[in-house]
Amino acid sequence: MKNKSMEFIKEGIKKRRQRWILVTGILTVLACIFSCMMLLLGNTIYPLQDVIRALYGEKIPGVSFAVTTLRLPRMLAGLFAGFAFGVAGHTFQTMLRNPLANPNVIGITAGSSAAAVFCIVILHTSNAVVSIASVIAGLLTVLIIYILSRGSSFSIGRLILVGIGIQAMLNAAISYILLVGAEQDIPAALRWLSGSLNGSQMEELPSLIISVIIFSPVIILLGKRLSMLELGEQAATSLGVHTDKTRIALIVSSVIIIAVATATTGPIAFVAFLAGPIAKRLVGVGLSNIIPAGLVGVNLVLASDLIGQFAFDVRYPVGIITGLLGAPYLIYLLIRMNRKGDL
C-alpha cells in the first residue's frame, strides 16, 4: 500500500519533470526561431549566408550595417529584457502570492523609468550611470512602497493601492521631465511611457546583459526557497528557510534586473505581469517556474516586436502590442478573482 502511493507520487513527479522539460524545450526553440527572424527580417531580406557572415564580422556593404548595427542590438535587447521582465515579474507574483502584485502594477518600473529619464534627458549621463541610477530608484521605490504599506498590519491590497498612488506621481514626474527637457521628440516620450526596442544600440547593452547573467542565476538558485515561501511564512521557516534573508535576496536581484531592463528598453507593458501566469499554465504547479517564466517573457517581447514591425502598415513599438495583449488578460483575471472573492 505504502509502496503503491510512493510509486504514484514518483510517477507524478516524473510526469511533471517531463512536462517541464518539454515546455522549456519548446519555449527555447521558439525563442531561437524568433531571434533568427529578428535578424533576418527587415526592410530588405538578405540571404542567410550573408547575415551569418556579417555576424562573424565580415564587411558586406549594406548587410553589415543593417544586421550588426540595427537588428542585432534590437534582438539582444528584446531577448535579455524579456527574460529579465519575465523572471522578476514571476518572482514578485510568487513571493507576494498575488498575480496582480507585479513590478508594473506596484510602480517599481515607473520608479526606474523616472530615474532613467531624468539621467538621460536632464543630466545626459553615460549608459552605466543610467543603469545604476535606475537600479537605485527601483530599490528605493520598493522600500518606500513597503514602508508606506506596512501600517498596522501588512496587506497586499494596501501595497497595491499605495503602489498605484506612487506610480501616478512618478508618471507625472516623467511627463514633467520630458516637458522641461529640450526638444524631446514624441517617439522618445512614447518609449518611456510604453517601452520600445526602436533605436537600441550596442553601447546600451553590456550593463543589461551582465546584470541578467549575474542575477538571474541567483534567482533561479533560490527558486526552491521561493516555492517554499509561497507556502507561507511559518511553513517556510519550519522547512528551514531564512525567510527574511531569502526575501531580501530575491527582491534585490529581481529589482536589479528589471531596473536595468527598464533603463534599456523602457517599461515594456505587461510582460512582467503576463509571463508568470502563462508559464504556470504551461508547466503546472510543483516545479520551479522561473526559467519558463523568463522564456515566456523573451517570446512575448520578440513576437510582439515582430508583430509590431511587420504585421501592420505602420511600425508599432513593442509596448503597444504587449499592452493590447496584456490589458484584456488583466481585466479577465480581475473578473475571475472578483468572482472567486480573492480580492
Next chain:
Amino acid sequence: MSSLTDLAKQQRNAYLPQYLTIVLIISFILLIVSIVSSLAFGSRAVGWNGLIEGLFHPAIDSYDANVVRQRMNRTIFSLLCGVALGVSGALMQAVTRNPIADPSILGVNTGASLFVVSGIAFFHISTSEQYIWFALAGAMITAIFVFGIGSMGRGGATPLKLVLAGAATTAALSSLVIAIMIPRSYVMDQFRFWQVGSVGSASWSSISTFLPFLIIGLLVGIISASALNALALGDEVATGLGVRTGLWRLAAAFAGVILCGATTALAGPIGFVGLLATHVIRLVLGSDQRYIIPISAITGAIILTISDVIGRLLGSPGELEVGVVTAFTGAPILIILAMKAKVRAL
C-alpha cells in the same frame, strides 16, 4: 419622536454652522487669492496697477492690462473645470460609497480620451462641441464598465477592486489610444494639443459650450445630495426611508460622469482634483453630502486654479500641464487613504 428631531436639529445647529462659516470664509479668501494669482502670474508677472487697469478700466490699453484680459478666459475656465471636477469626485464617491472614487482613478478620463481620439481619427471631428459628445459617450461607457467589473463578487465595490479595475482599464485604453494615434500624424498633432490636459487654450466659445453641461450636472448633484445621504446608510435603510435608491444613484452617477466627461472633452484629462477637493472638506465637515457637494465645488475650483498657476510658474518660460501638478498633489491623498484603511475594508 418630535423631541428627537428637535434634538437632531439643535445638534446640527450647534456644531455644523460654526465650522461651516469658518470653512466658507477660508475658502472665499483662498478663492480670491487663486483668482488674483491666476490673473497676475505667468511667463510675465503683472503688478497691481496692471491688474486693476485690466479688470476695471476697459478704456486703458496698456500692455499689462491686455495680458490680464487675456488671462481672464483661462481663469474663468479653470474655475469652472475645478467646480465640475470637485463635484464629480464627490458624486462618484457618494454613489460608489467609496472614498477613493475619482474620474482619473476609475479610468473614466481615459475612456473619454479614447473616444475623442477615435472621433478625430475616424470621423474627423475638430470643434469642441463635437469633442464633448464623444467624450461624454466614452466617459459613460467606461464608467459603467469599470464599475461593473469592480462590483462583481463578494463585498460589492471595495476600493481595491475599483482601483484595480480602473488601472487595468486605463492601461488597456491608453494602449488603444496610442495605437490609433501612431499611424496618423494629423491625429497625433491635433490630439497632442488636446491631451496636454490644460486649461490654457480656453476661449469664450469653449466656456459657453461647457456651461450647459456644468449647470445640469451641478443641479442634479445638489438635488440628489440628501438622497445620497440616505444611500450612505445602505440600500435597505435608504429604501426604508422612502428613497428610490436606483433612481437617485443613477441620477447622481449620470451627473458625475457628465461633469467629468465635459471637462475632459474641453480641458483634456486632469486627474485627482475630485479626490483632493472632497477629502479636505470631509476632514472638517464630516460626511453630510448637502455640505460636501457644494463646498467641494469651491475647493475644486481653488485647487485647479492654484495648480494651474503652479504649473505656469514651475514650467516657465513654457508651462507645465495642470494634470501633472494635480497628480503630484493628489496621489499622496490616495496613498494616505490606503495607509489609513483597515485591511478588512480593502
